[in-house]
Amino acid sequence: MDCETPLTQMNTNLLSLHDLSVHFAHGGGQTTVVDRVSLTLGAGEVLGIVGESGSGKSQLLFALMGLLASNGNATGHALFDGQDLLSLPTKALDRVRGASLSMIFQDPMTALNPYKRIGDQLAEGLIHHQGLPRAAALAEASRMLDRVRIPDAPRAARRYPHEFSGGMRQRVMIAMALLVKPKLLLADEPTTALDVTIQAQVLDLMLEIAHETGTAIILVTHDLGVVARICDRVAVLYGGRIMEEGPAETMLSDPRHPYARGLLATTPRLEAAITPRLPTIPGAPRSGGAMLPSCPFAPRCSDKMPACDHMPPLRDIGPERRLACHLEPAP
Amino acid sequence: MIPFVAKRLWNGFLTLAALATLTFFVMRLAPGGPFSRNRKISPEVQANIEAAFHLDEPVYQQFARYIWGILRGDLGPSTRFRDYSVNDLIAAGLPTSLTIGFWAILVAALVGIALGLAGALRRNGWTDYAAGAVGVIGIAIPIFIIGPLMQAYFSVYLGWLPVGGWNDGWRSLILPVLVLALPNIAYISRLTRSSTIEVLRENHVRTARAKGIGPARVLLGHAMTGALLPVIAYLGPASAALITGSILIETVFALPGIGRFFVDAALNRDYPLVMGITLVYGGFLIIFNIMTDLVRGWLDPRIRHEG
Numbered sequence A: 001m002d003c004e005t006p007l008t009q010m011n012t013n014l015l016s017l018h019d020l021s022v023h024f025a026h027g028g029g030q031t032t033v034v035d036r037v038s039l040t041l042g043a044g045e046v047l048g049i050v051g052e053s054g055s056g057k058s059q060l061l062f063a064l065m066g067l068l069a070s071n072g073n074a075t076g077h078a079l080f081d082g083q084d085l086l087s088l089p090t091k092a093l094d095r096v097r098g099a100s101l102s103m104i105f106q107d108p109m110t111a112l113n114p115y116k117r118i119g120d121q122l123a124e125g126l127i128h129h130q131g132l133p134r135a136a137a138l139a140e141a142s143r144m145l146d147r148v149r150i151p152d153a154p155r156a157a158r159r160y161p162h163e164f165s166g167g168m169r170q171r172v173m174i175a176m177a178l179l180v181k182p183k184l185l186l187a188d189e190p191t192t193a194l195d196v197t198i199q200a201q202v203l204d205l206m207l208e209i210a211h212e213t214g215t216a217i218i219l220v221t222h223d224l225g226v227v228a229r230i231c232d233r234v235a236v237l238y239g240g241r242i243m244e245e246g247p248a249e250t251m252l253s254d255p256r257h258p259y260a261r262g263l264l265a266t267t268p269r270l271e272a273a274i275t276p277r278l279p280t281i282p283g284a285p286r287s288g289g290a291m292l293p294s295c296p297f298a299p300r301c302s303d304k305m306p307a308c309d310h311m312p313p314l315r316d317i318g319p320e321r322r323l324a325c326h327l328e329p330a331p
Numbered sequence B: 001m002i003p004f005v006a007k008r009l010w011n012g013f014l015t016l017a018a019l020a021t022l023t024f025f026v027m028r029l030a031p032g033g034p035f036s037r038n039r040k041i042s043p044e045v046q047a048n049i050e051a052a053f054h055l056d057e058p059v060y061q062q063f064a065r066y067i068w069g070i071l072r073g074d075l076g077p078s079t080r081f082r083d084y085s086v087n088d089l090i091a092a093g094l095p096t097s098l099t100i101g102f103w104a105i106l107v108a109a110l111v112g113i114a115l116g117l118a119g120a121l122r123r124n125g126w127t128d129y130a131a132g133a134v135g136v137i138g139i140a141i142p143i144f145i146i147g148p149l150m151q152a153y154f155s156v157y158l159g160w161l162p163v164g165g166w167n168d169g170w171r172s173l174i175l176p177v178l179v180l181a182l183p184n185i186a187y188i189s190r191l192t193r194s195s196t197i198e199v200l201r202e203n204h205v206r207t208a209r210a211k212g213i214g215p216a217r218v219l220l221g222h223a224m225t226g227a228l229l230p231v232i233a234y235l236g237p238a239s240a241a242l243i244t245g246s247i248l249i250e251t252v253f254a255l256p257g258i259g260r261f262f263v264d265a266a267l268n269r270d271y272p273l274v275m276g277i278t279l280v281y282g283g284f285l286i287i288f289n290i291m292t293d294l295v296r297g298w299l300d301p302r303i304r305h306e307g
Helices: A002-008 A057-065 A090-096 A118-130 A134-147 A166-179 A196-213 A224-230 A248-253 A258-265 B002-029 B043-052 B059-071 B086-121 B126-140 B143-157 B170-200 B203-210 B215-243 B247-252 B258-267 B271-299 B301-306
Strands: A013-026 A029-042 A046-050 A072-080 A101-104 A184-188 A216-221 A233-238 A241-247 A315-318 A321-323
Touching (some): A057 A072, A233 A248, A241 A248, B086 B126, B126 B170, B215 B271, B247 B258, B271 B301
Antiparallel strands (some): A013 A072, A233 A241
C-alpha cells in the first residue's frame, strides 16, 4: 500500500473516491457506466448525486457496497474509514457493510424479505455485527420501528412486509439501515417509488435520524428540490462522469455546466410564471457503449464547441466548486 | 391456521366424493362387464355370478351399495381375484409400493435439491454440467429402458443385487428405488437450479447481502425459502404418485405392489378393484396436497394469510 500514501493522508474524509469506474462486460464488449469519479465526503455530511436515469448513479453506490451484478467490475479506489472498499475481500467487506456502511434501496416493495418478520430482519444486523442476544436486538429493533413512526411497533415487528404499505416499508428500510448506527448511509432514490404526499415526510425522517447518529449520507436522486432542501453538497453526474460539483447552495443558485443549468431549468417551480410547456433538455441520455474521448453531454449541448471532442478535466472554479466544461475559462 | 386446514380438508373431501362418483359411472360406461368373456357360458351361470356381485341390480342401487361400502371402509369383493376382497389386495400390495415410493421420493428430493443448489451456486462448473447430464438422461430415457440396463449391469454382470423380486431385504430395494428416483432427481434438480438462480437475483437477497451477514446466511436465511417453494409444490403431488406404485417399476422388477393390480384390474374390468385403487390414489394425492399447502403456508406468510 506504499504507493497509496497520498490517499491515506486524507484522513479527515470519511469517504474518498479516486478514479472510481464501473464496467459491465457483455457479449465480447464492455460498457463503462461510471467513469473515473473522484469525490470526497466528510463525516456527517450530506452529498447529493443528481443525474438522469442511466447516468450511473445507482451503480456507483452498488460498487461501494460490493453489490454489482456478476458481470460488473469496479476499478479505482474507494477509501472508507481507512479501507479501500473496492479491493476488500468479501469477508472483510462483510465487516463493513451492514455495520458502518449501510444502504437504502429504491424499491421498498421488493427490498424486504417476504418470508421473514420485519423485527427479525431488523435484528439480524445487530445480532451479527454487534453480537447482541436475540431478545435485546429485537427490543432495539422495535424501538427503532417506533422511532420511524411505525404505529404499535412491538406488534408491527412481528408482522411481515406484505402487511405494510410502500411508505411504511421504506420507513422499515430506513430503520434497518440506521439501526446499526452506520457512519455512512447510501440512499438510492429512497422516495422515488413512494407517493408524492409522503416523500418529504420519509426523507425528513431519514435525515433526522441520520443527524442524531452522526451518519453521513450519499443521496442519489433526480429531484433537485430534494437536493436543495437537504444536501450540503451536490455532484451532477452525466454519462458516468461528474460534470459539476459544489456546495448545494451556490451550485443550485448559480450552476455553470450546461447540463446542470438544463436540469435546473427543467425543474418546475411554483413561484415561476406559468409557461405553456415545461422546458426540456433535447435529446436522450447516452446509453451503453464504450467511453468516448468527447464530453458525453456534447451531442445534447446547446453550447457545444470544437473543444468538446475532448472531455475537459474536472477543475476548481471557485471555493469548493469543481467543473468539467470548456465554457468556463480557468480562473 | 385452523380455518386454513379446515377449508382444505373440506375441499379434499369434496374432491374424493366427486372422484368416487365419477369412477363408478365411467367404469360402467365402458363396454362389457367383469364377466363378459369370449368363451360363452350358459345364461344361468352368468346370471348367478352377476347376482352374487349385485350386478343385476339397477345402477342407482349399485351406486348406493358402493358408497355405503366406502363409508364403512369396505371396498367390496374383487371380481378378478376370486376369494379376495379389494381391501385384502390393497393391504397386500400397498406396503411394497409405499416402501419403494418413500425411499425413491426421499432420494429424489435430497439428491435433486443438492444437485440443483450446486448447479445454481457454481454455474457452469463441473457439478452444474454433471447435474445437467443427469437431468437429460433422467428425463429422456424411459424407466423400461434404464431399468433393464441397470439390471443387466448391476445384477447380471456384476452380480451385486437381485434382478427383481421382493425377497432380499434392502438389496431388493436399491435398483427399483434408484430407477424410480432418477427422473425425479432430474426434474427436481432442474427446478431447484432455476428457482435458486432466480431468487438470488431478487432485490431482498441484495438487501440481505448489503447487511454483511455473509454468503452462507444470505443463502440459508434469505434465498432458500423462496428457492424451495416451487420444489415443495412439485414434491407434494409427485410423492403421492410415487408411493402409490409405479406399474413400470413393479413390472420390470417383478414387485408385488398395487400398480400391477391396477392395470390388471382395468384390463379385466374388475370394477371394485379399479375403484378401490383410484380412491386410494386420490386419497394420497389429496393428503399430500394438503401437506404441501401447509408447508408452503408455513414458509410463506402471504399464502397463509390468504387463508
